[in-house]
Amino acid sequence: MDIKIFQSAQEATEEAFRLLAAAKEDGATTFGLATGSSPEGLYELLRASDLDFTDAYALNLDEYRGLPADHEQSYAYFMQDKLFKAKPFKETFIPNGMAEDPEEEVARYDQVIKNHPIDFQILGIGPNGHIGFNEPGTSFEVTTHLTDLAPATIQANQRFFESEADVPKQAYTMGIASILNSKQIVLMAFGEAKAQAVKGMIEGSVTEALPASVLQTHENVTVLLDQDSASLLSH
Numbered sequence: 602m603d604i605k606i607f608q609s610a611q612e613a614t615e616e617a618f619r620l621l622a623a624a625k626e627d628g629a630t631t632f633g634l635a636t637g638s639s640p641e642g643l644y645e646l647l648r649a650s651d652l653d654f655t656d657a658y659a660l661n662l663d664e665y666r667g668l669p670a671d672h673e674q675s676y677a678y679f680m681q682d683k684l685f686k687a688k689p690f691k692e693t694f695i696p697n698g699m700a701e702d703p704e705e706e707v708a709r710y711d712q713v714i715k716n717h718p719i720d721f722q723i724l725g726i727g728p729n730g731h732i733g734f735n736e737p738g739t740s741f742e743v744t745t746h747l748t749d750l751a752p753a754t755i756q757a758n759q760r761f762f763e764s765e766a767d768v769p770k771q772a773y774t775m776g777i778a779s780i781l782n783s784k785q786i787v788l789m790a791f792g793e794a795k796a797q798a799v800k801g802m803i804e805g806s807v808t809e810a811l812p813a814s815v816l817q818t819h820e821n822v823t824v825l826l827d828q829d830s831a832s833l834l835s836h
């Protein structure tokens with residue numbers, strides 16, 4: 602793992618942009634994208650850039666079950682709003698939160714990932730160490746699946762909804778095995794609320810109890826931190 606600690610989230614975000622642009626320059630055509638506040642600044646930089654994605658593919662990590670693509674809190678809506686409207690891709694993919702048959706949806710998305718192996722994957726991290734929506738305890742072997750959200754995740758994501766009751770309780774997510782297949786991974790984590798998870802991910806043992814710790818086993822991972830998220834690291 603390449604750990605880079607910056608003075609601010611903004612500086613770390615600028616580094617994420619540089620890494621993505623360099624990967625693109627080197628031929629990356631398929632980008633794994635994440636939602637949440639961590640990559641928002643990156644999407645802002647991409648929108649303002651002159652990078653052209655009309656020959657590129659975007660695959661998102663996850664989607665809430667039960668939210669249609671035009672729901673303001675759906676990840677499909679987030680991606681349109683924050684990136685795709687301004688920066689069109691050749692094709693974009695995201696699990697369908699309204700799919701009638703979860704098994705079919707999971708199989709469909711696994712096929713999408715198989716057809717479009719990811720060159721460059723952006724990740725955030727949940728305060729409990731989740732990546733995508735792979736919650737603590739999820740097997741490292743699984744690919745796309747429907748998961749029950751951990752109570753801590755429902756609580757953390759409540760800020761985007763009117764009340765806790767409005768937060769979906771399930772989500773589709775790429776699995777750890779799918780994420781590890783990406784050629785290059787860049788994880789962004791900012792703020793004190795992430796410090797414990799960041800410490801576990803980098804300095805703890807590789808354990809399903811802290812899903813992001815599996816990234817220690819991948820050969821091309823860069824972790825971009827600000828002072829607060831890095832504050833519990835031993836050196």
Ligand SMILES: N[C@@H]1[C@@H](O)[C@H](O)[C@@H](COP(=O)(O)O)O[C@@H]1O
Binds near residue numbers: 636637640
């Ligand atoms: N499923 C998403 C994750 O992909 C994201 O990394 C995490 C952190 O979000 P934030 O960046 O807003 O802290 O939250 C959500 O639960």
